[in-house]
Amino acid sequence: MAAQSQTTDAGPVSEHARITSLDLIRGVAVLGILLMNAVSFKFVAAAYYNISAGGSATWLDWAVGIFGEVFIDQKFMGMFSLLFGAGVILFIDRAAQRGRRAVLLNLWRNILLLAIGVAHFMLWYGDVLMIYALSAFILIALRRLPNKALLTVGVAVFMLSLVSDLYGQSLVNEGAPLGGIWFTSEAEDETLGNLSWLAYIARGPGMVLIGAALYRMGFMDGGKSRETYRKTAAIGLGTGLTLAALGVVITALGDYSRDVALIGQVPNNLGTIPASLGYVSLIILWNNGADSWLKRRLRAVGRMALTNYLSQTIMGVLMLTTLLGDADSLNRSALLVFVVAVWALQLWWSQAWLRRFHFGPAEWLWRCATYRSLQPLRRPRNPLGTK
Helix, strand or coil, rough: CCCCCCCCCCCCCCCCHHHHHHHHHHHHHHHHHHHHHHHHHHHCHHHCCCCHHHCCCCCHHHHHHHHHHHHCCCCHHHHHHHHHHHHHHHHHHHHHHHCCCCHHHHHHHHHHHHHHHHHHHHHHHCCCCHHHHHHHHHHHHHHHCCCCHHHHHHHHHHHHHHHHHHHHHHHHCCCCCHHCCCCCCEEEEEEEEEEEEEHHHHHCCCCCCCHHHHHHCCCCCCCCCCHHHHHHHHHHHHHHHHHHHHHHHHHCCCCCCCCCHHHHHHHHHHHHHHHHHHHHHHHHHHHHCCCCCHHHHHHHHHCCCCHHHHHHHHHHHHHHHHHHHCCCCCCCEEEEEEHHHHHHHHHHHHHHHHHHECHHHHHHHHHHHCCCCCCECCCCCCCCCCC
16 A cells, blocks of 8 residues: 555664655645644734634635635644644654654653744744644553543543633623634633633644544554545545534624624534544545655655744744735735745755755754754765666
Protein backbone atom coordinates (compact mmCIF):
# COMPACT_ATOMS: atom_id res chain seq x y z
CA MET A 1 0.00 0.00 0.00
CA ALA A 2 1.02 3.62 -0.55
CA ALA A 3 0.79 4.18 3.18
CA GLN A 4 3.03 1.28 4.21
CA SER A 5 5.83 2.16 6.64
CA GLN A 6 9.09 0.71 7.86
CA THR A 7 11.23 1.38 10.90
CA THR A 8 14.85 2.29 11.17
CA ASP A 9 17.46 0.96 13.54
CA ALA A 10 18.63 4.19 15.13
CA GLY A 11 18.06 7.92 15.21
CA PRO A 12 15.10 9.85 13.84
CA VAL A 13 12.82 8.20 11.28
CA SER A 14 14.32 8.06 7.80
CA GLU A 15 12.67 9.28 4.62
CA HIS A 16 11.93 5.70 3.51
CA ALA A 17 10.19 4.98 6.82
CA ARG A 18 7.65 7.76 6.43
CA ILE A 19 3.93 7.02 6.17
CA THR A 20 2.86 8.85 3.04
CA SER A 21 -0.81 9.14 3.98
CA LEU A 22 0.11 11.06 7.15
CA ASP A 23 2.36 13.40 5.17
CA LEU A 24 -0.38 14.08 2.62
CA ILE A 25 -3.05 14.70 5.26
CA ARG A 26 -0.66 16.98 7.13
CA GLY A 27 0.15 18.93 3.96
CA VAL A 28 -3.52 19.50 3.10
CA ALA A 29 -4.31 20.42 6.72
CA VAL A 30 -1.54 22.99 7.16
CA LEU A 31 -2.51 24.77 3.93
CA GLY A 32 -6.21 24.63 4.76
CA ILE A 33 -5.72 26.09 8.22
CA LEU A 34 -4.41 29.30 6.65
CA LEU A 35 -7.85 30.05 5.19
CA MET A 36 -9.17 30.69 8.71
CA ASN A 37 -5.97 31.92 10.37
CA ALA A 38 -5.65 34.69 7.78
CA VAL A 39 -8.89 36.17 9.12
CA SER A 40 -7.39 36.54 12.59
CA PHE A 41 -4.15 37.95 11.16
CA LYS A 42 -6.07 40.83 9.54
CA PHE A 43 -9.25 41.43 11.54
CA VAL A 44 -10.33 41.65 15.18
CA ALA A 45 -10.83 38.40 17.07
CA ALA A 46 -14.63 38.65 16.86
CA ALA A 47 -14.51 38.48 13.05
CA TYR A 48 -13.20 34.91 13.25
CA TYR A 49 -16.51 33.72 14.75
CA ASN A 50 -18.90 36.45 13.61
CA ILE A 51 -18.86 37.09 9.87
CA SER A 52 -20.66 40.40 10.38
CA ALA A 53 -17.99 41.70 12.80
CA GLY A 54 -15.43 42.63 10.15
CA GLY A 55 -14.22 42.14 6.60
CA SER A 56 -17.65 41.51 5.06
CA ALA A 57 -18.49 44.45 2.80
CA THR A 58 -19.68 42.66 -0.36
CA TRP A 59 -21.65 39.53 -1.26
CA LEU A 60 -18.35 37.87 -2.20
CA ASP A 61 -16.95 38.57 1.26
CA TRP A 62 -20.02 36.93 2.78
CA ALA A 63 -19.70 33.95 0.43
CA VAL A 64 -16.05 33.51 1.43
CA GLY A 65 -16.93 33.82 5.12
CA ILE A 66 -19.77 31.29 4.92
CA PHE A 67 -17.60 28.87 2.93
CA GLY A 68 -14.95 29.07 5.63
CA GLU A 69 -17.48 28.49 8.41
CA VAL A 70 -18.98 25.42 6.73
CA PHE A 71 -16.00 23.72 5.08
CA ILE A 72 -12.87 24.91 6.91
CA ASP A 73 -13.44 26.20 10.45
CA GLN A 74 -12.35 23.60 13.06
CA LYS A 75 -12.26 20.79 10.46
CA PHE A 76 -8.68 21.37 9.31
CA MET A 77 -7.48 22.03 12.82
CA GLY A 78 -9.32 18.81 13.71
CA MET A 79 -7.36 16.96 11.03
CA PHE A 80 -4.12 18.41 12.34
CA SER A 81 -5.05 17.33 15.88
CA LEU A 82 -5.85 13.79 14.77
CA LEU A 83 -2.46 13.65 13.07
CA PHE A 84 -0.68 14.93 16.15
CA GLY A 85 -2.20 12.16 18.27
CA ALA A 86 -1.16 9.58 15.69
CA GLY A 87 2.32 11.10 15.62
CA VAL A 88 2.80 10.82 19.38
CA ILE A 89 1.99 7.10 19.32
CA LEU A 90 4.11 6.55 16.20
CA PHE A 91 7.06 8.32 17.81
CA ILE A 92 6.81 6.26 21.01
CA ASP A 93 6.47 2.98 19.09
CA ARG A 94 9.47 3.64 16.88
CA ALA A 95 11.64 4.94 19.71
CA ALA A 96 10.81 1.83 21.77
CA GLN A 97 11.70 -0.46 18.85
CA ARG A 98 15.09 1.23 18.64
CA GLY A 99 15.71 0.61 22.34
CA ARG A 100 15.37 4.24 23.39
CA ARG A 101 13.62 5.51 26.50
CA ALA A 102 10.56 6.32 24.41
CA VAL A 103 8.33 8.02 26.96
CA LEU A 104 11.03 10.27 28.41
CA LEU A 105 12.20 11.18 24.91
CA ASN A 106 8.66 12.10 23.89
CA LEU A 107 8.12 14.13 27.04
CA TRP A 108 11.29 16.08 26.31
CA ARG A 109 10.25 16.49 22.68
CA ASN A 110 6.95 18.05 23.70
CA ILE A 111 8.53 20.27 26.33
CA LEU A 112 10.52 21.69 23.43
CA LEU A 113 7.31 22.03 21.38
CA LEU A 114 5.73 23.88 24.29
CA ALA A 115 8.63 26.33 24.26
CA ILE A 116 8.21 26.83 20.50
CA GLY A 117 4.51 27.42 21.07
CA VAL A 118 5.16 30.03 23.75
CA ALA A 119 7.45 31.92 21.37
CA HIS A 120 4.85 31.60 18.61
CA PHE A 121 2.09 32.85 20.96
CA MET A 122 4.14 35.99 21.63
CA LEU A 123 3.90 36.70 17.90
CA TRP A 124 0.24 35.69 17.43
CA TYR A 125 -2.46 34.83 19.96
CA GLY A 126 -3.90 31.95 17.88
CA ASP A 127 -1.05 29.51 18.53
CA VAL A 128 -2.04 25.84 18.69
CA LEU A 129 1.38 24.31 19.42
CA MET A 130 1.08 24.88 23.17
CA ILE A 131 -2.25 23.02 23.18
CA TYR A 132 -0.68 20.11 21.27
CA ALA A 133 2.29 19.92 23.61
CA LEU A 134 0.03 19.81 26.68
CA SER A 135 -2.24 17.30 24.90
CA ALA A 136 0.77 15.06 24.39
CA PHE A 137 1.35 14.90 28.14
CA ILE A 138 -2.28 13.80 28.60
CA LEU A 139 -1.98 11.21 25.84
CA ILE A 140 1.26 9.81 27.25
CA ALA A 141 -0.46 9.35 30.61
CA LEU A 142 -3.45 7.60 29.01
CA ARG A 143 -1.66 5.71 26.23
CA ARG A 144 -2.18 2.27 27.79
CA LEU A 145 -5.96 2.58 27.69
CA PRO A 146 -7.73 0.24 25.25
CA ASN A 147 -8.58 1.88 21.94
CA LYS A 148 -12.31 2.14 22.67
CA ALA A 149 -11.64 3.70 26.06
CA LEU A 150 -9.21 6.19 24.53
CA LEU A 151 -11.82 7.10 21.91
CA THR A 152 -14.45 7.56 24.61
CA VAL A 153 -12.23 9.81 26.71
CA GLY A 154 -11.29 11.81 23.61
CA VAL A 155 -14.93 12.39 22.66
CA ALA A 156 -15.82 13.28 26.26
CA VAL A 157 -13.02 15.87 26.46
CA PHE A 158 -14.04 17.31 23.08
CA MET A 159 -17.65 17.64 24.26
CA LEU A 160 -16.52 20.04 26.97
CA SER A 161 -16.44 22.64 24.20
CA LEU A 162 -20.19 22.17 23.69
CA VAL A 163 -20.87 22.42 27.42
CA SER A 164 -18.80 25.61 27.48
CA ASP A 165 -20.81 27.17 24.63
CA LEU A 166 -24.17 26.20 26.13
CA TYR A 167 -23.26 27.56 29.55
CA GLY A 168 -21.81 30.68 27.98
CA GLN A 169 -25.02 31.32 26.05
CA SER A 170 -27.01 31.05 29.28
CA LEU A 171 -24.80 33.76 30.78
CA VAL A 172 -25.30 35.93 27.70
CA ASN A 173 -29.06 35.50 27.98
CA GLU A 174 -28.79 36.78 31.55
CA GLY A 175 -27.05 39.92 30.31
CA ALA A 176 -23.33 39.11 30.38
CA PRO A 177 -21.44 41.19 27.77
CA LEU A 178 -19.90 39.21 24.92
CA GLY A 179 -16.99 41.56 24.38
CA GLY A 180 -14.35 40.57 21.85
CA ILE A 181 -15.83 37.10 21.43
CA TRP A 182 -18.63 38.38 19.18
CA PHE A 183 -18.67 42.19 19.05
CA THR A 184 -16.06 44.92 19.13
CA SER A 185 -18.12 47.50 21.02
CA GLU A 186 -18.91 45.67 24.27
CA ALA A 187 -16.86 45.13 27.38
CA GLU A 188 -15.63 41.58 27.87
CA ASP A 189 -17.00 39.35 30.61
CA GLU A 190 -14.16 37.48 32.31
CA THR A 191 -16.19 34.30 32.76
CA LEU A 192 -17.24 34.25 29.11
CA GLY A 193 -13.65 34.87 28.08
CA ASN A 194 -12.50 31.89 30.13
CA LEU A 195 -15.30 29.72 28.71
CA SER A 196 -14.26 30.70 25.20
CA TRP A 197 -10.70 29.58 25.90
CA LEU A 198 -11.98 26.35 27.46
CA ALA A 199 -13.99 25.57 24.33
CA TYR A 200 -10.94 26.25 22.15
CA ILE A 201 -8.55 24.26 24.32
CA ALA A 202 -10.85 21.25 24.89
CA ARG A 203 -11.12 20.49 21.18
CA GLY A 204 -7.35 20.02 20.93
CA PRO A 205 -6.69 17.19 23.42
CA GLY A 206 -10.03 15.59 22.56
CA MET A 207 -9.08 15.22 18.90
CA VAL A 208 -5.50 14.24 19.80
CA LEU A 209 -6.77 11.31 21.89
CA ILE A 210 -9.16 10.28 19.12
CA GLY A 211 -6.36 10.43 16.55
CA ALA A 212 -4.11 8.25 18.71
CA ALA A 213 -6.81 5.59 19.08
CA LEU A 214 -7.63 5.63 15.37
CA TYR A 215 -3.95 5.29 14.48
CA ARG A 216 -3.61 2.23 16.71
CA MET A 217 -6.73 0.82 15.03
CA GLY A 218 -5.05 1.15 11.62
CA PHE A 219 -7.29 3.94 10.32
CA MET A 220 -4.95 6.92 10.05
CA ASP A 221 -2.21 5.19 8.04
CA GLY A 222 -4.48 3.81 5.32
CA GLY A 223 -4.71 0.30 6.77
CA LYS A 224 -8.47 -0.11 6.39
CA SER A 225 -10.37 -1.21 3.30
CA ARG A 226 -11.29 1.18 0.51
CA GLU A 227 -14.96 0.67 1.32
CA THR A 228 -14.37 1.74 4.93
CA TYR A 229 -12.87 5.03 3.83
CA ARG A 230 -15.62 5.59 1.27
CA LYS A 231 -18.33 5.09 3.88
CA THR A 232 -16.51 7.25 6.43
CA ALA A 233 -16.09 10.04 3.88
CA ALA A 234 -19.74 9.93 2.85
CA ILE A 235 -21.20 9.71 6.35
CA GLY A 236 -18.62 12.01 7.97
CA LEU A 237 -18.87 14.83 5.44
CA GLY A 238 -22.59 14.41 4.99
CA THR A 239 -23.16 14.72 8.73
CA GLY A 240 -20.40 17.15 9.65
CA LEU A 241 -20.89 19.69 6.87
CA THR A 242 -24.68 19.60 7.28
CA LEU A 243 -24.29 20.42 10.96
CA ALA A 244 -21.85 23.22 10.17
CA ALA A 245 -24.28 24.66 7.61
CA LEU A 246 -27.07 24.45 10.22
CA GLY A 247 -24.95 26.54 12.57
CA VAL A 248 -24.53 29.20 9.87
CA VAL A 249 -28.29 29.21 9.24
CA ILE A 250 -29.12 29.53 12.95
CA THR A 251 -26.70 32.44 13.31
CA ALA A 252 -27.91 34.18 10.15
CA LEU A 253 -31.60 33.82 11.03
CA GLY A 254 -30.77 35.30 14.41
CA ASP A 255 -29.19 38.26 12.57
CA TYR A 256 -25.83 37.58 14.25
CA SER A 257 -27.28 38.87 17.52
CA ARG A 258 -26.13 38.04 21.02
CA ASP A 259 -29.12 35.68 21.34
CA VAL A 260 -27.48 33.16 18.95
CA ALA A 261 -23.81 34.02 19.36
CA LEU A 262 -22.70 30.89 21.18
CA ILE A 263 -25.62 28.55 20.60
CA GLY A 264 -24.94 28.94 16.88
CA GLN A 265 -21.46 27.46 17.39
CA VAL A 266 -22.79 24.20 18.81
CA PRO A 267 -23.77 22.51 15.49
CA ASN A 268 -20.34 23.30 14.02
CA ASN A 269 -18.67 21.83 17.10
CA LEU A 270 -20.78 18.70 16.82
CA GLY A 271 -19.85 18.37 13.16
CA THR A 272 -16.10 18.74 13.67
CA ILE A 273 -15.32 15.10 14.47
CA PRO A 274 -17.30 13.52 11.60
CA ALA A 275 -16.22 16.16 9.08
CA SER A 276 -12.53 15.83 10.04
CA LEU A 277 -12.74 12.04 9.67
CA GLY A 278 -14.51 12.49 6.34
CA TYR A 279 -11.73 14.72 5.01
CA VAL A 280 -9.07 12.32 6.30
CA SER A 281 -10.81 9.43 4.54
CA LEU A 282 -10.96 11.30 1.23
CA ILE A 283 -7.26 12.15 1.42
CA ILE A 284 -6.31 8.55 2.24
CA LEU A 285 -8.34 7.32 -0.75
CA TRP A 286 -6.54 9.87 -2.91
CA ASN A 287 -3.16 8.93 -1.45
CA ASN A 288 -3.67 5.25 -2.21
CA GLY A 289 -4.34 5.98 -5.88
CA ALA A 290 -1.89 6.80 -8.65
CA ASP A 291 0.87 9.23 -7.71
CA SER A 292 0.95 12.79 -9.09
CA TRP A 293 3.01 15.96 -8.92
CA LEU A 294 0.41 17.60 -6.65
CA LYS A 295 0.53 14.73 -4.16
CA ARG A 296 4.30 14.87 -4.04
CA ARG A 297 4.27 18.60 -3.41
CA LEU A 298 1.58 18.34 -0.73
CA ARG A 299 3.51 15.55 1.00
CA ALA A 300 6.57 17.83 0.99
CA VAL A 301 4.46 20.57 2.59
CA GLY A 302 3.37 18.02 5.21
CA ARG A 303 6.93 16.93 5.93
CA MET A 304 7.73 20.58 6.64
CA ALA A 305 4.47 21.26 8.51
CA LEU A 306 6.08 23.01 11.49
CA THR A 307 8.20 25.24 9.26
CA ASN A 308 5.21 26.05 7.06
CA TYR A 309 2.86 26.70 9.99
CA LEU A 310 5.31 29.10 11.63
CA SER A 311 6.19 30.83 8.36
CA GLN A 312 2.47 31.37 7.63
CA THR A 313 2.21 33.30 10.88
CA ILE A 314 5.34 35.33 10.16
CA MET A 315 4.08 36.29 6.70
CA GLY A 316 0.54 36.91 7.94
CA VAL A 317 1.54 39.11 10.85
CA LEU A 318 4.10 41.00 8.75
CA MET A 319 1.85 41.62 5.75
CA LEU A 320 -1.74 41.60 7.03
CA THR A 321 -1.24 42.96 10.55
CA THR A 322 1.79 45.23 10.26
CA LEU A 323 1.99 46.44 6.66
CA LEU A 324 -1.71 46.31 5.70
CA GLY A 325 -3.29 46.62 9.13
CA ASP A 326 -4.94 49.95 8.27
CA ALA A 327 -6.03 48.97 4.77
CA ASP A 328 -9.85 49.12 5.05
CA SER A 329 -10.30 47.85 1.49
CA LEU A 330 -8.72 44.51 2.37
CA ASN A 331 -11.81 42.37 3.00
CA ARG A 332 -12.36 38.61 3.30
CA SER A 333 -12.35 38.01 -0.43
CA ALA A 334 -9.11 39.97 -0.82
CA LEU A 335 -7.50 37.70 1.78
CA LEU A 336 -7.82 34.86 -0.74
CA VAL A 337 -5.09 36.51 -2.81
CA PHE A 338 -2.74 36.35 0.18
CA VAL A 339 -3.75 32.77 0.98
CA VAL A 340 -3.29 31.50 -2.59
CA ALA A 341 0.08 33.28 -2.85
CA VAL A 342 1.30 31.61 0.36
CA TRP A 343 0.01 28.24 -0.86
CA ALA A 344 1.92 28.61 -4.13
CA LEU A 345 5.06 29.67 -2.29
CA GLN A 346 4.94 26.78 0.19
CA LEU A 347 4.10 24.19 -2.48
CA TRP A 348 7.18 25.39 -4.36
CA TRP A 349 9.67 25.87 -1.55
CA SER A 350 8.83 22.69 0.40
CA GLN A 351 9.74 20.39 -2.45
CA ALA A 352 12.69 22.55 -3.51
CA TRP A 353 14.07 22.54 0.05
CA LEU A 354 13.61 18.78 0.54
CA ARG A 355 15.48 18.06 -2.69
CA ARG A 356 18.55 19.50 -0.98
CA PHE A 357 17.90 18.80 2.69
CA HIS A 358 16.49 15.95 4.75
CA PHE A 359 14.26 18.10 6.98
CA GLY A 360 12.65 21.51 7.06
CA PRO A 361 14.64 24.11 9.04
CA ALA A 362 12.26 24.17 12.04
CA GLU A 363 11.95 20.37 11.99
CA TRP A 364 15.72 20.01 11.91
CA LEU A 365 16.24 22.32 14.89
CA TRP A 366 13.51 20.48 16.81
CA ARG A 367 15.12 17.12 16.02
CA CYS A 368 18.58 18.28 17.04
CA ALA A 369 17.21 19.54 20.36
CA THR A 370 15.14 16.37 20.86
CA TYR A 371 18.07 13.98 20.35
CA ARG A 372 20.58 16.49 21.78
CA SER A 373 22.92 15.85 18.90
CA LEU A 374 23.56 17.41 15.52
CA GLN A 375 21.41 15.66 12.92
CA PRO A 376 22.44 15.44 9.25
CA LEU A 377 20.67 18.11 7.24
CA ARG A 378 22.09 18.44 3.72
CA ARG A 379 21.58 15.59 1.32
CA PRO A 380 24.77 14.14 -0.23
CA ARG A 381 25.49 15.39 -3.73
CA ASN A 382 24.97 12.95 -6.57
CA PRO A 383 28.33 12.65 -8.36
CA LEU A 384 26.52 11.86 -11.63
CA GLY A 385 24.46 15.00 -11.38
CA THR A 386 21.16 13.14 -11.69
CA LYS A 387 18.04 13.59 -9.58
